[in-house]
Amino acid sequence: MTVSQVQQGKVVVGILALQGAFAEHQVALQKISSPRKVCPLLVRTPDDLAKCDALIIPGGESTTIALLARLAGLLEPLRQFTKTKPIWGTCAGAILLAQAVENTKKGGQELLGGMSVTVARNGWGSQVESFEAPLLVDGLQDSQTPFTGVFIRAPVIQALHPSPDHPPLEIIARLPVGKLPKSQSIVSPDEDDTDPRDPRTIVAVRQGRHMLTTFHPELTKDGRFHEYFVRACVLSSLF
Numbered sequence: 001m002t003v004s005q006v007q008q009g010k011v012v013v014g015i016l017a018l019q020g021a022f023a024e025h026q027v028a029l030q031k032i033s034s035p036r037k038v039c040p041l042l043v044r045t046p047d048d049l050a051k052c053d054a055l056i057i058p059g060g061e062s063t064t065i066a067l068l069a070r071l072a073g074l075l076e077p078l079r080q081f082t083k084t085k086p087i088w089g090t091c092a093g094a095i096l097l098a099q100a101v102e103n104t105k106k107g108g109q110e111l112l113g114g115m116s117v118t119v120a121r122n123g124w125g126s127q128v129e130s131f132e133a134p135l136l137v138d139g140l141q142d143s144q145t146p147f148t149g150v151f152i153r154a155p156v157i158q159a160l161h162p163s164p165d166h167p168p169l170e171i172i173a174r175l176p177v178g179k180l181p182k183s184q185s186i187v188s189p190d191e192d193d194t195d196p197r198d199p200r201t202i203v204a205v206r207q208g209r210h211m212l213t214t215f216h217p218e219l220t221k222d223g224r225f226h227e228y229f230v231r232a233c234v235l236s237s238l239f
């Protein structure tokens, strides 16, 4: 952030715009209310990234986003960015932010890391197993009103890895009890899925200035997760 941006109270929130639902995040950010003016910026080059105070990595296809980031010379700048600035990864973006991923394509997958979480790609199954679930989220404005989580070939959180060397992991949202989708890859039809501590029910996590959601808040008209990211991750770490 430049000195003049701080003086004017503006924050530049970049959106990685290589592939996926970046335009929807841009629209969502333009609509939110925030104590500081939020300026969305589509990021396609290292120079774009250098102008950002924070970054959103959208849903899409994590392997494609990683490949395009490498071709654009963005992979290392993004890894550096995770070390100092807030990032929110949604769905494919959540995969890129994880420290480890299971169920990768042959040959593995490049990650940025930044959050102490293991995820399984496509953990709920294929596109036809997409689903919506009502999420009650304490940290949001109007928290009694459920947030509609849209899950499209979403990753499943397999494990959190708390450590004294990293900021604590804060679970922001879980699927309602008994709502784990039954699919061969993640929950077998006869499995008991009512344990409220089951990591696979976690769908939104914050760790210090970073956040991941395995669903797509940008595909709803509800801007509360965007407001939450700006308030809890971005403004609290910048001002």
Ligand code: GLN
Binding pocket: 058, 059, 060, 061, 062, 063, 090, 091, 092, 093, 095, 121, 122, 152, 153, 154, 155
């Ligand atoms: N399954 C996709 C991936 O591996 C993520 C899907 C999404 O972002 N909706 O990247």
